[in-house]
Amino acid sequence: MVWCAIAYNARSSLVLIHGTMTAQRYIHDILQPHVLPLMQRLPEAIFQEDNVRPHIARVSQICLLTATTLPWPTRSLDLSPIEHIWDRLFGTVSWASHEFERTRGMDTANMERNVSRHHTELVCLNA
Numbered sequence: 001m002v003w004c005a006i007a008y009n010a011r012s013s014l015v016l017i018h019g020t021m022t023a024q025r026y027i028h029d030i031l032q033p034h035v036l037p038l039m040q041r042l043p044e045a046i047f048q049e050d051n052v053r054p055h056i057a058r059v060s061q062i063c064l065l066t067a068t069t070l071p072w073p074t075r076s077l078d079l080s081p082i083e084h085i086w087d088r089l090f091g092t093v094s095w096a097s098h099e100f101e102r103t104r105g106m107d108t109a110n111m112e113r114n115v116s117r118h119h120t121e122l123v124c125l126n127a
Contacts, residue, residue: 001016001017001018001021002014002015002016002017003015003017003030003034005034005035005038005047007038007042007045010038010041010042012034012035012038013034015029015030015034017029017030021052021054022054023053023054023057023059023060024059025054026054026055026057026060027059027060027063031060031063031064032063035047035064035067036063036064036066036067039066039067039068045068046068046069046070047064047067047068047069047070048069048070048072049069049072050072051072051074
């Protein structure tokens with residue numbers, strides 16, 4: 001799994017996660033090291049996530065009490081702007097598991113460049 005956050009004038013680094021995403025892993029690997037520091041740097045930002053189980057778990061919600069979050073209706077479409085980036089990005093990266101492991105460093109660098117470029121395009125289109 002790959003995770004990233006975007007904002008109007010900032011983005012997080014890409015996080016590669018192997019295995020199942022649980023609420024505890026979401027807190028430990030995503031929220032604490034990436035989301036909370038980003039939200040502190042962007043005090044007027046609103047954090048948006050969808051309704052997957054790790055996001056809606058009580059422990060995850062407690063962890064985000066210091067951040068402003070966007071309420072997300074149950075069973076709603078995923079309208080997150082980052083989905084446009086993922087759609088473009090995944091078309092350019094080989095995701096076969098053996099190929100991914102063999103070229104992980106190269107893919108991560110390629111993904112970082114693509115996220116940066118597509119983030120800029122998305123911000124320009126939505127401005």
